[in-house]
Structure formats: C-alpha cells, structure tokens
Amino acid sequence: MSAVNAQVSASPAALLHHVRTGRARSRAELVAMTGASRNTISNRVDQLIAANLLAEGGRGWSTGGRPPTLLQFNSEAGCVLAVDLGVTSVDVAVTDLSARVLATAGHPIDIAEGPDAVLAEARRLGRRVLAEAGLDDADVRAVGVGVPGPVEFSTGRPSHPPIMPGWHDHPIPDAFSRWGAPVFVDNDVNVMALGELGVEGSDQDALVVKVGTGVGCGVVVGGRVYRGAQGSAGDIGHIHVVAAEGRSVLCRCGNTNCLEALAGGASLLRDALAAGLPVTSTRDVVDLAIRGDGPALELVREAGRTIGSVLAALVNFFNPHRIVITGGVAQAGLPLLSGIREAVYARAMPLAARTLDVSVSDAPELSGRVGAALMAIEGYLDDDSVREAITS
Ligand SMILES: [Zn+2]
The missing domain is CATH 1.10.10.10 (Winged helix-like DNA-binding domain superfamily/Winged helix DNA-binding domain)
Incomplete structure (x- = not known):
C-alpha cells in the first residue's frame, strides 16, 4: 500500500x-x-x-x-472479498472496488476451533456472497482479512495471538488460494481504522478505538495506519489503569488492572453479572443500556470514563485530530461516549483537546468488513498491479 x-x-x-x-x-x-x-x-x-x-x-x-x-x-471493474474474523463470529462481504457492499453473510464460530475449521467457514461464506451478488470466482481481484490478534502484515501470518489458540504462524492467505488473487491480512483494529477513514481516506491523525471483548486502538498518522516496529502499535488494552478504592482485577495477560480488565466488553459482562443484571453476554448489557436501564447505563458510562482516562494520556502524547470509538460496545452509543468525553476533556491538556473531535462510529458493526475491503482494494490497485493491468 x-x-x-x-x-x-x-x-x-x-x-x-x-x-x-x-x-x-x-x-x-x-x-x-x-x-x-x-x-x-x-x-x-x-x-x-x-x-x-x-x-x-x-x-x-x-x-x-x-x-x-x-x-x-470504474468501481465495477471487479470485486473484492472482505473477511471479518471475530472471536465468536465470521462475517464475509463482497464489495465493488469502492468498498460498496454487494452482499454479506455471517455465521457464529469459535475462533479457538482453529484455522482449518474457521477458514473453511469463511470460504463457504465467500462462495455464498459471490453467488448472491451474481458474481464469479474470476471477478475477485483481492481478498482482505481482519483477525482478532497480532499479524505479521507482510506474510499474513498471526504472531502468537493470545485469544486464537492454534493460529500462530498459520498461512492465512493459502486458505483463499481458490480465488487466485492477492490476500491481505491484518489485525482487526487496524482494519477497522481503515473502515472508519472510508473510501476517500484522510490526511488526518486519528485514534480508532475498538471496544469489543477487549480494547485495542488503530493508530492513524497522516491518514495511514501506523503499525510500529513489530506491528503491535496501539495495543492499549494492557495499559495500567489506576482503579478505584484499591480494586485489583486480574487480566488475562497476568497483570492486574489493565484497561481491558477494567473496561472491556468481557469486564462489562462480569460486572453486570456481579450486579445481578439479567444478562448472558456483553451484547445483553449493551442492549439494556440502549433501552435505558439505569444500572447498565452506569456500568457502560463508567467503562467509558476508564477508557477516557487512558485516551486523555494518549491525546497529550499524540495530539490527534479525532478519536473514533467502534466495536460491539460502541453500539451502546451515547452513554459510552459521554463517559469517554468526560474523562478526556477533564484530563487532556487544553491545547491538545481544543479542536479534538471524539465520536462513535456511524456503523460499528460494518467497519470491519468495509475496512477489510479497503485494505484489499488498496493492495490490488498498487503501482505494480495497475501497471500490469494497463500493459496486458
Ligand atoms: Zn493485561
């Protein structure tokens, strides 16, 4: 790219x-x-x-x-397949070359079932959306895949992903070889950041924060995703947070009081269950908050404040033009956003906060697929392949 x-x-x-x-x-x-x-x-x-x-x-x-x-x-000069692999679901879309979704389908999975089973399901969904859109295998110009863990971008192989047992070093691109097109793989947060920038892109500096089961951040510098020395830039979920009243919560990384352990979707569910709310998933907590349930609203807002306290430090350090919140918990909308804004504007330095725009994604459920499509399109339309297309 x-x-x-x-x-x-x-x-x-x-x-x-x-x-x-x-x-x-x-x-x-x-x-x-x-x-x-x-x-x-x-x-x-x-x-x-x-x-x-x-x-x-x-x-x-x-x-x-x-x-x-x-x-x-001519955005109809082919199509791309966009694969959004989550911890509990896989969603696949076929889009035109402007990332306009032509057909999409999803299926529940358990990412821990391993690459063979999960990628077979992704392929099946890929064939299905192509058929629904009336397209053939030969129309596919590229495939973009977002995965919930660190990826070596140049090879498309996950690198010791903590919540994807069995996936380390698996050659994900090989699973899509039937389409004979280039395959681009990146972690879901970077992919979502692309989705939030949209087809027109941006020259801005931005933080795209995914609040799902965990918490991660896509770092956008001058309109491009910044990956860092080893590809782990933006891994904010394990930044230490000062918790209230000597609270100590163990994180899956082994440390205590990480941002993710105190404010991620999994912690939201844990705290809602502890408060006796009638929920079985993070989605249930989010739905209760959307319906205006007082205790659920306060849990979401408090998670927002905790996330905002970390973002305030990042704003002072990075001075972004904007912050966009996405991911499953972002579907709660205003209560999450107001908690985040409260902490960011209370703690960030005035100069960095003066023109800062903090918002929730317009379509948090779609940004993974749109971003995977944009990654595939940018990869397909690079210098080499365009030169090839005009000389052949
Ligand atoms: Zn941690």
Whole structure:
C-alpha cells in the first residue's frame, strides 16, 4: 500500500488513486495536482480508460472556456472479498472496488476451533456472497482479512495471538488460494481504522478505538495506519489503569488492572453479572443500556470514563485530530461516549483537546468488513498491479 508515495507521484496507480478518492475529477485537475505534463497525464488516463479502470462521463463546471470532461473510477471493474474474523463470529462481504457492499453473510464460530475449521467457514461464506451478488470466482481481484490478534502484515501470518489458540504462524492467505488473487491480512483494529477513514481516506491523525471483548486502538498518522516496529502499535488494552478504592482485577495477560480488565466488553459482562443484571453476554448489557436501564447505563458510562482516562494520556502524547470509538460496545452509543468525553476533556491538556473531535462510529458493526475491503482494494490497485493491468 503506497498511498503516500502515490499522492506525490503521477504513476498510473497514483492518478487512479486521486480520481477514486475524489481528489481530482479531470485531466486538468490531475495536471495541477501532480505537476506532470498535460501529455503525460493524458496518455496515462487514456491507458487507464483502455484498461477499463477509468471512464469519462459528464461535464464539470467551466472556469472560462470549454467545461472539462469528468473522469470516473470504474468501481465495477471487479470485486473484492472482505473477511471479518471475530472471536465468536465470521462475517464475509463482497464489495465493488469502492468498498460498496454487494452482499454479506455471517455465521457464529469459535475462533479457538482453529484455522482449518474457521477458514473453511469463511470460504463457504465467500462462495455464498459471490453467488448472491451474481458474481464469479474470476471477478475477485483481492481478498482482505481482519483477525482478532497480532499479524505479521507482510506474510499474513498471526504472531502468537493470545485469544486464537492454534493460529500462530498459520498461512492465512493459502486458505483463499481458490480465488487466485492477492490476500491481505491484518489485525482487526487496524482494519477497522481503515473502515472508519472510508473510501476517500484522510490526511488526518486519528485514534480508532475498538471496544469489543477487549480494547485495542488503530493508530492513524497522516491518514495511514501506523503499525510500529513489530506491528503491535496501539495495543492499549494492557495499559495500567489506576482503579478505584484499591480494586485489583486480574487480566488475562497476568497483570492486574489493565484497561481491558477494567473496561472491556468481557469486564462489562462480569460486572453486570456481579450486579445481578439479567444478562448472558456483553451484547445483553449493551442492549439494556440502549433501552435505558439505569444500572447498565452506569456500568457502560463508567467503562467509558476508564477508557477516557487512558485516551486523555494518549491525546497529550499524540495530539490527534479525532478519536473514533467502534466495536460491539460502541453500539451502546451515547452513554459510552459521554463517559469517554468526560474523562478526556477533564484530563487532556487544553491545547491538545481544543479542536479534538471524539465520536462513535456511524456503523460499528460494518467497519470491519468495509475496512477489510479497503485494505484489499488498496493492495490490488498498487503501482505494480495497475501497471500490469494497463500493459496486458
Ligand atoms: Zn493485561
């Protein structure tokens, strides 16, 4: 994924990127944006049109003289499969090359059943959504997979994932070889961060916080996901939190009072059960809060405050433009958000907090699939494969 290089170059992939993200709509705008010559741009645009990746249609506004012919990305020049692997479910979508969902299907799984069983289910769902969308195996240009654990991005292999027994070093891309397309695998939080940036992307710095069973954070620097030296950037779930009244809660990592142990979805369920609420899952607690149940609301808000206390420190350190909250618990909406905002604005330094935007995802249940699709699309439309597409 060379989006940053692509934005300063005038390679065919870069020109395509400018058009499909809405940054340029005509040859003249591409010339102005890249500084390349009119001839170079015209030749490359013609090649992209011949390869069926761009199309001409309509006229733009004239700034004097003949109005320019508008360029459009042909988002129907293929499709991608987006796989969102969770701890308890797998969701697969087929999307066009603008990450528009054409069909989607999901199934409950237990990630601990191991890669063979779980990936077979993902393949089955992949065949099903393709059939539902009226597409063939040959239409698939790339596959994107988000998994709930650390991944070596270059090989698509999980690396000692704590809640995915049996998955260490498993070559996930091999499971999708039937589609003969490149397969991109990353951890679910990074994938969700892409989903929240959306198809047009962003040049901003952002934190995308997933509050699911655990708590994780996608770190977006200048519009790109930052992975860190070993790929574990944003693993905020095990940051130590000062708990109230000498409270000591053991975390699955072996330490006590980690953020995840005090404010993740699993801890929300534990505390709701301890308070005698009629629940059997985190989803039940979230549903009670949505319906306005007082004790459930207070548990969600308190989890928000705890998460916010860690985010306040991250805001002081990283000074993001915005924070987006996603994941299953984010479906609770306002009570979680108000708890987070309360702690962030109380503790973050004024300069860093002044224009900070803290919000809940519009569609937390979809961001994993949309993000997996965007990862696959960016990978498929990189410099090498676009060059291949226009010369073949
Ligand atoms: Zn921990």
